[in-house]
Amino acid sequence: MGASKTHIFSPVHNELAHVAKVLAHPARVAILEYISKQDGCICNDLVDVIGLAQPTISQHLNEIKKIGLLKGTFEGKNLCYCINQERWEELQHSFHAFFSNINRNCC
Amino acid sequence: MGASKTHIFSPVHNELAHVAKVLAHPARVAILEYISKQDGCICNDLVDVIGLAQPTISQHLNEIKKIGLLKGTFEGKNLCYCINQERWEELQHSFHAFFSNINRNCC
DNA sequence: ATTTAATATTGCAATATTACGATAAAGATA
DNA sequence: TATCTTTATCGTAATATTGCAATATTAAAT
Numbered sequence: 513m514g515a516s517k518t519h520i521f522s523p524v525h526n527e528l529a530h531v532a533k534v535l536a537h538p539a540r541v542a543i544l545e546y547i548s549k550q551d552g553c554i555c556n557d558l559v560d561v562i563g564l565a566q567p568t569i570s571q572h573l574n575e576i577k578k579i580g581l582l583k584g585t586f587e588g589k590n591l592c593y594c595i596n597q598e599r600w601e602e603l604q605h606s607f608h609a610f611f612s613n614i615n616r617n618c619c
Numbered sequence: 620m621g622a623s624k625t626h627i628f629s630p631v632h633n634e635l636a637h638v639a640k641v642l643a644h645p646a647r648v649a650i651l652e653y654i655s656k657q658d659g660c661i662c663n664d665l666v667d668v669i670g671l672a673q674p675t676i677s678q679h680l681n682e683i684k685k686i687g688l689l690k691g692t693f694e695g696k697n698l699c700y701c702i703n704q705e706r707w708e709e710l711q712h713s714f715h716a717f718f719s720n721i722n723r724n725c726c
Numbered sequence: 727a728t729t730t731a732a733t734a735t736t737g738c739a740a741t742a743t744t745a746c747g748a749t750a751a752a753g754a755t756a
Numbered sequence: 757t758a759t760c761t762t763t764a765t766c767g768t769a770a771t772a773t774t775g776c777a778a779t780a781t782t783a784a785a786t
Contacts, residue, residue, distance in 0.1 A: 515741055516774065520670045521645035525652070532642035537744085538628035541635050541717070548721040556762065563627045565746050570764060572744095589753050589762045595721055604718035610648070611711035614655040618701035622771055623744065644774085663732060672776050677734055679774095695782035696732045 528610055531603055534579050539564055539572050544581065548595050556590065579603075635717055638710055641686050646671055647679050651688065651702070660691055660699035686710075 518526050534540055542562055547554075558573075559566050573593070576582055580599040584592040625633050641647055649669055654662070665680075666673050680700070683689055687706040691699040 516644060516646075517671065518645060521649055525645040525648045529643055529645040529648050532639045532648075535639035535717075536636050536643040537623060538625060538632040538636040539623075539744095541632045541639075542628055545632070545717070545720065550722065564624065564744095566763075567747080567765080568745050574764090586763085589760095591763070597721070600718065600721060607714045607718065608711075610642075610652070611707065611714065613652065614702055614704070614707055615657065618657075618659060618704070646774095671774095673733075674735080674777080675775050681734085694733075696730095696784060698733070 528606055531579055531606065534575050534581070537572065537575075539568075540576055543569070543572055544576065544595070547582075547593055548600075550594070554593075635713055638686055638713065641682050641688070644679065644682075646675075647683055650676070650679055651683065654689075654700055655702050655707075657701070660701045662698050662700040 516529075521529075535544075539562055543558060546558065546561055558569050562569060564572075573582070577586070581596055581603070582593050583596040584594050586593070623636075628636075642651075646669055650665060653665065653668055662680075665676050669676060671679075680689070684693070688703055688710070689700050690703040691701050693700075
């Protein structure tokens with residue numbers, strides 16, 4: 513097929529997978545880290561910093577936006593992207609919960 | 620293109636993205652959670668539990684194996700899969716480090 | 727040695743992702 | 757208005773992922 517059978521999985525599993533998919537590209541990890549390290553809202557140098565073409569960066573930013581990790585102004589010249597901290601912490605908790613949930617009795 | 624330009628990113632970013640890619644499918648999240656909740660090493664019922672065909676499950680398990688998250692016996696009949704706890708904690712730390720690293724001065 | 731039960735591999739079709747050139751749109755400035 | 761700068765969108769090619777039927781492999785049991 514090629515399409516994931518999301519309907520057979522729980523909302524929690526689908527949510528985590530959906531978010532992980534956004535982190536599943538080094539450009540998006542790099543973009544997130546870069547934005548999170550800026551003092552304020554800066555973005556018009558992402559193309560130079562990351563090293564991908566402008567349309568590609570725009571697409572990656574869109575993926576990040578879609579899971580609610582960015583807030584700010586998005587259209588036209590001189591944007592102002594920054595991390596949506598509430599959402600960031602939400603995802604942090606999701607991953608923490610996933611990783612904390614492991615049984616120790618094993619081979 | 621279609622292929623990620625991994626060579627332009629740092630090893631840390633590539634590593635996190637690589638691991639996130641494994642978590643970027645609900646079946647693999649469900650498989651990991653299921654295995655981690657078993658008392659010991661159990662796996663021959665994954666096909667029933669998850670609800671995908673046996674070759675598909677086998678492929679997903681292989682993806683998980685490739686990042687070192689599983690240990691045990693792998694070939695033939697009556698396998699014994701379980702979570703590689705050291706590796707699990709390593710990934711937990713990687714994600715924790717990534718999510719902890721965020722600046723608060725923003726819009 | 728055959729059968730049985732469980733997992734792995736192969737091959738392929740359907741779909742998704744990645745990347746970028748070309749172009750459009752939005753807004754500032756001359 | 758015209759131009760410049762910056763980001764968004766469109767179109768498309770290359771590659772990757774997902775899923776399963778068919779088949780192979782592995783090892784235990786009979």
